[in-house]
Amino acid sequence: MTNQLRKKIAQIVAQAKEGHIPSSFSIVDIIDYLYSEVLHFDAKNPKWDKRDYFVLSKGHGAAALYVVLHKNKFLTDQDLEQYSQTAGILGGHPDTTCVPGAEASTGSLGHGFPMAAGLALGLRIQNKENRIFSLLGDGECNEGTIWETALVAARQQLGNLTAIIDLNGSAAQILPVDPLAEKWEAFGWKVLVIDGHDRDELNRAFGGLNYSFRGNPKVIIAKTVKGKGVSFIEGHGKWHHRIPSSDELEQIYAELA
């Protein structure tokens, strides 16, 4: 099923000649799962006050968010067709000022997660039971604000905040963040490590979470494959921000069939 979403990601990126396909492929299973099984939302009323919040902190995976928002009727066919076009509302990073369902404008790594923590704190101050989920990249975990927020969220016992880390090995290319689970544990977070492409493991992880106002915040470290699903895109290298040619697009479709 998510391979259909991957095809859409490749299609809109190829058409617009903009986007991060491998980064989107590594997180699309997670985002699709969240919108299918976890998040409370109303696509007809994106600002519904009882909704849960999903903040894509690694904003360059925006194409994955867009195809899931489209699947869930936040976005129209035309929105996707106009991705990164003058007439459209969708750009290379999520923009909350114009995209229904995008809770934060992100793209500069290290911004979305502290905003999510602020949302968690602000909603708790008002005794609102909305839950907040934020998806981070492991490379993004090089940013200082991620660890500042980890400290603050644990100190403030933001039990309504859940982080998901897309552990696709990007950080390991430059500045490794290992041992990631132990680090988050040391910062006071409840840590779960799963396969981010396995729906049963996602179910097991999210199904057992306690979202009470006060308590340890939770982080799900999701082991993923950058470029998951297409052999010649998987891994690290030239495909990070590469646009497929028409021939390559056909090969992508073939592998995702």
Place this chain on the structure above:
Amino acid sequence: MKKLRQEFADTMLEVGRRDEKLVVMVGDISHGILQPYAQSYPNRYYNVGICEPTIVSMAAGIAKSGLIPVVHTIAPFIIERAYEQIKLDFGYQKLGVNLISVGSAFDYSQLGCSHHCYTDISLMSHFRNAQVFFPGSPIELNLLFKKVYANGHINYFRLPEYPHDHVLDEKQIIVGQAIRILKGECLTIVVIGPQLKTVLQAAEILKQRRCSADVLYFPTIKPFDGKSVWESVTRTKNVLVIEEASAHDGVFNQVLRATRDIPHVSYSQIAIDDFVHGYGSYEDLCQRLGFSVEGIIKKIKQDLKIEQ
């Protein structure tokens, strides 16, 4: 006169009492002085820690949740260190916040460059949805804050360590309006912050030398009251801008814009051109940089060619 920081604490208590949306976040400063607020509203007060960019981004999340954040710490850390957070999380996303700094310019004179901040006014002037205030006395802070804190914009309040000690008529303290402190014909003096005190001392000497200064004081820097400047400079044709801030992209720039259609105007500026090296008291640094009666008299003679 009461210190601005004390007035900040008092104003938070006053506003927090009647507005349950107010949330005060500090970066481990003013924690003691804010205790009346903190103890009255523990659920709306957070001494977050020493992590300014994170505090600012968290404040954006708090604003998204429907509350009104107030973020308070030292100017270089709230404005310069967290500028990208202000830019993207508030400026671009059009969220409301109240940023309250102390220690702007060289208020922390003895702590050196790391604790100086000259660029805050020009940096904060780049956002259309930002307002910039430099209240030089407690009543200015109290009245202006209460007027704007819930307006959904970025409100930057730059609190000087030393008030100007001049008692203003409360009716004159209006968002976006200059206050004419003295009426004169010889030259226009545009001044912000505590330097009003120095300007009034200089104006007294100028008056004795038969040069009357038209003194315009600006509690609000953005939006800038260019109309008052234009009206004054049209008459005087001479203008001296005194801004305890960066010489670049600040009030002088606004004065140039406001007066660009007036012919034959002479301009002068006392401001901070680059890093301030060295130490000493606030008064020592004022003397060295020309924020003094002698500095003002000298500038008027040198740049405006007004013989006294």
